[in-house]
Amino acid sequence: xxxxxxxxxxxxxxxxxxxxxxxxxxxxxxxxxxxxxxxxxxxxxxxxxxxxxxxxxxxxxxxxxxxxxxxxxxxxxxxxxxxxxxxxxxxxxxxxxxxxxxxxxxxxxxxxxxxxxxxxxxxxxxxxxxxxxxxxxxxxxxxxxxxxxxxxxxxxxxxxxxxxxxxxxxxxxxxxxxxxxxxxxxxxxxxxxxxxxxxxxxxxxxxxxxxxxxxxxxxxxxxxxxxxxxxxxxxxxxxxxxxxxxxxxxxxxxx
Amino acid sequence: xxxxxxxxxxxxxxxxxxxxxxxxxxxxxxxxxxxxxxxxxxxxxxxxxxxxxxxxxxxxxxxxxxxxxxxxxxxxxxxxxxxxxxxxxxxxxxxxxxxxxxxxxxxxxxxxxxx
Numbered sequence: 371x372x373x374x375x376x377x378x379x380x381x382x383x384x385x386x387x388x389x390x391x392x393x394x395x396x397x398x399x400x401x402x403x404x405x406x407x408x409x410x411x412x413x414x415x416x417x418x419x420x421x422x423x424x425x426x427x428x429x430x431x432x433x434x435x436x437x438x439x440x441x442x443x444x445x446x447x448x449x450x451x452x453x454x455x456x457x458x459x460x461x462x463x464x465x466x467x468x469x470x471x472x473x474x475x476x477x478x479x480x481x482x483x484x485x486x487x488x489x490x491x492x493x494x495x496x497x498x499x500x501x502x503x504x505x506x507x508x509x510x511x512x513x514x515x516x517x518x519x520x521x522x523x524x525x526x527x528x529x530x531x532x533x534x535x536x537x538x539x540x541x542x543x544x545x546x547x548x549x550x551x552x553x554x555x556x557x558x559x560x561x562x563x564x565x566x567x568x569x570x571x572x573x574x575x576x577x578x579x580x581x582x583x584x585x586x587x588x589x590x591x592x593x594x595x596x597x598x599x600x601x602x603x604x605x606x607x608x609x610x611x612x613x614x615x616x617x618x619x620x621x622x623x624x625x
Numbered sequence: 626x627x628x629x630x631x632x633x634x635x636x637x638x639x640x641x642x643x644x645x646x647x648x649x650x651x652x653x654x655x656x657x658x659x660x661x662x663x664x665x666x667x668x669x670x671x672x673x674x675x676x677x678x679x680x681x682x683x684x685x686x687x688x689x690x691x692x693x694x695x696x697x698x699x700x701x702x703x704x705x706x707x708x709x710x711x712x713x714x715x716x717x718x719x720x721x722x723x724x725x726x727x728x729x730x731x732x733x734x735x736x737x738x739x740x
Contacts, residue, residue: 400670515668520661522671540634543670560676563633603633 371396372418372527376427379410379417387413389551390427398524399558402542403531404610409548411531412452419449445472462492486513511537535606545606547613554617557624559604565623566612567596568605581619582612634669638677643705646686646697653702657687657695684708 374393380386387410395401405411416422417429420436420443429436431443459467461484469475484490487510506514518541522528529546530538545562547555555562566581570589574580578595585591591605593612613620645651651658660678664671678695681687686704687695698704725735 398672512668516665519664519668519671522664540667540669540673543672601633601636 371430371432373430374414374418374424374427375430377414377417377424377429378426379413379422379424381413387551391548391551391553393546393553393556395527395529395546396544397527399544400518400522400528400530400541401544401546402535402538402606403529403546403548404533404535404606405531405548406614410551411548414548415449415529415531419447420444421449445474448472456497458495458497460493461489461496464496465492483517486517515541535610539604539606542606545604545609547610549614549617552617552621555609555613555620555624561624562609563596563602563604564599565596566609567594567598567600568592568602568608569594579619581616582608584608584611634667635673635676635680638663638667638669638674639680642677642681642686643709646701646705651697653697653699655697656693657697659694 372393372395374391377388377391377393378386379388391414393414403411403414413422417424418431418436420429420439423437431447434440434443436443457464457467465477465480469477469480481490484492515538518528522541530542532538535542542559544558545555546553567578568591570591572589574583574590574592578597581593581595583590583592591608593605593608596602642651642657646653657678658666660671660674663669663674667674678687678689682689682695684704685698686701687697689695724730
């Protein structure tokens, strides 16, 4: 389990980016970490993986401070950043150089994923294929989702920090929203749809509180209080907009 | 499958399984596709498929045989028929009748079309 308790951090001494962030991540979920540019998503991930140290509070991986960076911790986590360094190596050489750091590494899975990505020539150079995740073309996006669906299980915690929510909404089953140095929402998808109703209608909600609405030619898209416990499909974009407009209420609602 | 409709993904997968069984693609007594297989095919989180499968279990459409996987129950087609009929009567018929009233359509006109 990954846990952040009252984490404080700022690149500038006089301006805190995080003023007590609490975040708990349970295995078995694929979290979507959402936040505006500059909200600190990458910084938070760097703190979690021991690349930056909290100035106050704790960042714990299975109960141990992340900044200790023990071999055990590092062999259990992988942080794929936006910009990654890919050495000029053949895929086979790359595997030989990096696999020993990860005791859970599976050659079979590696080959399977490479095959799916159509880059299974083990003698090809890996840096030729280093498309950043944002640059995935249409067929590769689908392959990426299939790989993630096959990869996720009850022992793994996956966090994806992205603005491309439409590409990933069917995979994300827990949502964390970072805003203004605070985690204003952190909940599994089924808890969210139990409390909130995502709807498109000709008119605004009559019963219950209306948290967010957006008028479109197809009707009024809205996020409202789920008074009648109706099941609706979670819309990540609407959720994000509703959350940043109702920080206080949402913090209470999802305590 | 397009997940843009307002129906939840797990309900859409549940309906898809209903169709597989009604069409005979999944036969009674046979093994159902694994949670992971469906997750990969639909590109969704395995937890979402699990939720569909839990609902299907509660409706006695499929059974979980520990360690082996999920199996289609012998009477699954009849059960689905009953569930579908109930949904039709409770959801689609009232909507249909509402539209009939709205447009001033009589039962006789409907009968003429159905014949």
